[in-house]
Amino acid sequence: MKIVGVSGSMIGSKTVKVVNEVLEAVKRKSPVVETELIDLKEYEVDWVRGLPLEAYNDDTQNVVEKIIAADALIFGTPIYQASISGVLKNLFDHLPMGVFQSKVTGIVTTAGSERHFLVAEYQLKPILQFLKATVPNTQVFAVNGSFNENNEIVDQEVLTRMDVLAEAIVQQ
Template identity: 55%
Template sequence: MKLVGVAGALAGWKTNVVIHHVLEAAKEIDSNIETELIDLRDVEVEFVRGEPLAYYNEDTFKVVNKILNADFLVFGTPIYQASITGALKNLLDHFEVDAFKGKVTGIITTGAVEKHFLVSEYHLKPVLAYLKGLVPTTNVFVHNDSFSDENEIIDEEVTKRIKLLANEMVDLQQKNKRFMKEDT
């Protein structure tokens, strides 16, 4: 199985660090899982214009197809102005309505205000569900105070929640994969 993490931050490293930990935790659960981290600051995803994917630049085409070809996904974003980043929302706008059907889609958010944990539930989760992603019951919000000055996670509770999310994602995806085989 292939797990792709998408870091929607264009500045800072906290979101990337947390996604990396989720990817590593998933590999600890099942060593056969192949992982990849897509950092949106490293690619030029064009703004959606309502055209077929083939009309966009190579980065856009490659990123969208890597996500479509993944077995399951984890999306991460810092919270700015009580919302996900524009870069992540733009990327999600490139997908058709059933793009994530049969894929578990985990959520990671980071931010400086505790109440921003609600963005996962009321903003990102509905978008992923609209794209037919299977959203785990667990998501992880990491407050900026949970990081050292070197952007290392220093809160053991956060580490536990990351492992819980990875476990739920792997379990759901394995069960979903078996179900999809039985259904065909």
């Protein structure tokens, strides 16, 4: 089983940190699971122009192919202006309809304040469901106060949610 985590942030390190920690929790629960982290900061995914995938650059094709080949996924996004990141939405626009049929897709969001808690529920979850994903009830939401000065997650509720999400993904 291959689980891919995608961090949809172009700046900062909190989103990629939480996505990676969920992947690590998955490995602790099931050591035979193969995981991979895709940090969109490290790729130049082309903006969608309505062309076939083959018309886009190698990074775009590579990321899309890894996502399509995954058995389960974890999508992470920072919340900007009460919305998911543009780079993550752009990535979703590259994916074919029904790409997540029968795949569990976990949600991780990070934000500056608790006011953005429902963005995942009202924006990210509908996109994933439109692409036919199975979305667990458990999500991970972390705010700046969930981290210490060394960028370590110190909020016990966030740590618990990461563990529960990892369990939901492994049990698929």
